[in-house]
Ligand SMILES: Nc1ncnc2c1ncn2[C@@H]1O[C@H](COP(=O)(O)OP(=O)(O)OP(=O)(O)O)[C@@H](O)[C@H]1O
């Protein structure tokens with residue numbers, strides 16, 4: 001089911017009103033926007049419903065976990081390490097000015113675990129995973145593969161969307177933790193470029209500044225990043241248009257919207273943690 | 278083969294469907310009788326694919342009723358619709374092979390979901406048989422991207438017949454195939470009809486295929502049934518529109 005609001009032109013003509021072209025164009029945009037929101041809500045409701053009704057596609061779910069988690073490891077390894085390395089090299093002179101170089105590991109660890117790790121990983125995954133979901137489901141839609149599943153009495157929402165979204169929800173927090181770990185390793189490497197710190201000392205210093213209250217909100221936030229990335233990627237692909245060009249449009253808008261939403265979720269999460277903490 | 282005493286297993290009445298302000302089907306009434314091959318002719322864009330998509334409930338009609346095995350498709354949903362779909366084989370015009378799966382997995386997919394009681398051994402032998410029927414047994418472990426257009430079409434035909442459906446809906450089964458393979462596909466369609474007592478709707482532009490398979494022909498034009506009859510009636514018609522096809 002898809003909600004369609006009748007074209008504004010018809011309504012205007014029907015009432016024989018004289019309205020400027022610009023006003024028509026504006027109402028058109030609003031119409032589109034509202035229709036989009038309604039369709040997103042419907043999609044979400046169907047997703048929830050299919051997530052909690054029987055006959056789950058576990059095999060496909062594990063395949064998607066592998067695709068999303070394992071296949072992203074190289075990219076996340078590189079970004080994670082560079083994140084820690086750069087953060088350390090950049091912060092050292094500032095801290096040195098205050099004679100507070102001993103705070104370096106702790107500061108880097110806190111900023112990595114609280115903010116940099118989740119957000120950078122979230123954005124990278126929005127680029128990699130949401131776009132590939134948008135493109136894959138979009139091309140399946142265009143080439144009638146989704147309809148072919150439907151006539152094979154398979155629920156494509158369950159087989160394609162539920163598996164992918166939950167795989168993203170599960171895998172992205174793991175990728176975030178992995179990026180955090182590599183970030184701290186990168187940071188230790190950065191600290192060793194000038195000076196000489198053993199890993200155990202660096203590690204001990206880093207962790208003396210962080211506790212579970214830093215880690216838990218970050219992990220919770222990452223679950224939401226995963227949900228946003230999976231839902232946007234699948235929604236855009238699943239609702240792609242009919243021509244081949246709509247595959248590109250689906251992939252592209254999936255990245256843009258998922259990245260934006262990751263940042264918006266981050267702002268909300270920071271506000272909430274601030275209020276509670 | 279048209280015989281009103283026979284039961285109609287698909288019964289379409291006054292079907293109407295439009296997209297935006299384009300009326301694709303205006304008023305189509307059509308029956309498919311048990312055991313027959315019904316060929317649907319019509320110009321490109323006349324709504325043939327839309328018609329058979331309505332039959333399996335992939336598209337919702339605006340008005341009219343579609344009864345399949347006595348059940349109204351428009352009112353079914355969830356598991357009831359799935360149970361009905363299990364009895365219907367659908368060959369998509371574009372083939373619609375799953376790109377991310379090998380040929381074998383493509384054929385396993387409907388088998389696992391529609392014929393749940395089969396053992397893996399039975400599944401393997403059914404897959405091999407279906408592939409041999411379309412002459413592509415050696416493509417078993419290829420990916421769809423490694424196949425030519427005609428090969429994909431034949432694989433998707435194999436994927437449709439492998440589950441032994443009671444009703445077959447073929448959307449242009451021979452388009453894009455060479456004459457020899459086309460002949461083989463037409464023969465295969467007739468074999469499937471005899472062997473499994475299936476009833477089929479065959480959409481085609483290929484007159485040779487229509488000649489070989491049709492028990493009855495209908496012609497769609499401007500969203501309505503333009504002419505209906507057996508092969509002889511169409512071949513002897515003086516109507517220029519019909520003559521253009523034959
Ligand atoms: N999902 C859809 N949304 C909007 N328009 C559609 C949709 N499906 C089909 N149409 C339109 O309906 C008309 C009939 O399409 P259909 O695919 O049934 O033609 P056809 O008779 O199968 O033609 P061909 O022989 O070329 O395959 C076309 O004009 C097409 O643009």
Ligand SMILES: [Mg+2]
Nearest residue numbers: 325326370448
């Ligand atoms: Mg067609």
